[in-house]
Structure formats: structure tokens, C-alpha cells
Amino acid sequence: MKFKAAVRDPKTLSSVCHSQKMISKKAIIKLHPSRIRFISTTNSVTDGTQVWSSCRTEQLFGDHVIESKNDNSIYVEIVDLGQLLQALKCAEHGSNVTMKLAKVDTRQLMKLSMQTLLERHDVSLDVPVRVLTELEANNIVAPWMFL
């Protein structure tokens, strides 16, 4: 499983994540070479609101490598969208922004690396994530309105 990409449009990525955060602090992002999908759900008993978003991968990412044994799809749960939004906010003011799925010890991370515009410092920000198993990914179902 491998994900590495240059972030081409941090503003759109940030806007979509902001909309997802209005529903839930957590979100699932499906990374795929053709489309990136975002899914946020709330407790179906107490709230039931959901938001499903998608963007063309080429719009958000350049020079991307997205590989997995599950049809090259990687499902990552962003544990705290606020952290990702903060990192993306920094990315809007940086250059050469890249995103990479990494593992440090047992922790899974989405690592955002960039250069600051003024002093050309390299900055790296870690966002905790959890990679979903294939079984968990298969259990993600959109609401069917006619049931």
C-alpha cells in the first residue's frame, strides 16, 4: 500500500474537508488514482446526517502514486479533521507541498511536507490517520432513500 502525491490544490482540498467537518470531526477519505472521495457520517439514531464528496484526483494531486491490493483504493480515516485543516492552511502559504501516507512505529500518519515561502525552510506536519481494512471499506454504504 502506497500513497504519495504533490498537493496541487490545497484550497479545494481544504474547502471540501471543511464541509466534511461540519458533519463530523472524523472523515473517511478514499484515495484512488481516478477520484478522491470523502465521507462523513453521524450517528444514524441521534442525527443521521451524512455528506459524501468527491473530486478528480488530478485536480487535487499531481505526480501521485496510489497503490494497494484493493483495486488501488486506500481508505483512510482522518481521526481529527481539524488537524488536517490546520496542516492544509499552512500548505496554502507554502510551496512544494506533498502528502504521504506513512507509518512511524505503530502510528499511521498522513505526512504533509512543504517549504515555507519566505525562508525556504522545510516543514513537515503529521496528521494521525487509521487505514481501514478491506472488510471495513466494504461496509461503507450510502443511504438508500427509498427503503
Next chain:
Amino acid sequence: MVYAAVELIRRPQPQPPADEDSSDAPPPALTEASVTVDIKKFGRFLSVRGVCPTKVIAHLVDDKALVLSAYAVGDTNLVFYVPSLLQR
């Protein structure tokens, strides 16, 4: 609701009972739909202004849900599903 954005929702065609003559008459058209949703939940949808939508479509699924699809440049879309407060 499908995985992608919702452009058009088609009501599933009811299957005629097996022991009756099948009729070619279409199911009665739904001329009115209403749904009651929590305004706070609806308000969350307004956060889509950040993606500068070029088109927004609202679907009322009678007594079940409000579904809002927002489309933006670059084939970006967001679908909000807001269930009704009271479901029959």
C-alpha cells in the same frame, strides 16, 4: 442515493403481483413532496460556499430526507443527506 452526486433520483418501479394481469399503467406520479428537517442540520450545508458551487440541486424525498447536491469546478461535488425529523 448513489456513491456519486445525485442528479436525478428515479423512483423504483413497483413489481406487479404475480397472480394478477400485469398492467402497463405507470405508477401514479408524485405531485407533491414534503420533508421536515432540523434547521441546524440544514445550516451545515451552507459551508459548501467554500468550494464556490456552480450548481446546487435540492431533492425532497417525501417524508424521508432532504438531499442537497452541490457541484463545483473541476468535477467536484458534495452531497448532503439530511434525514427527516419524523419518518413514517
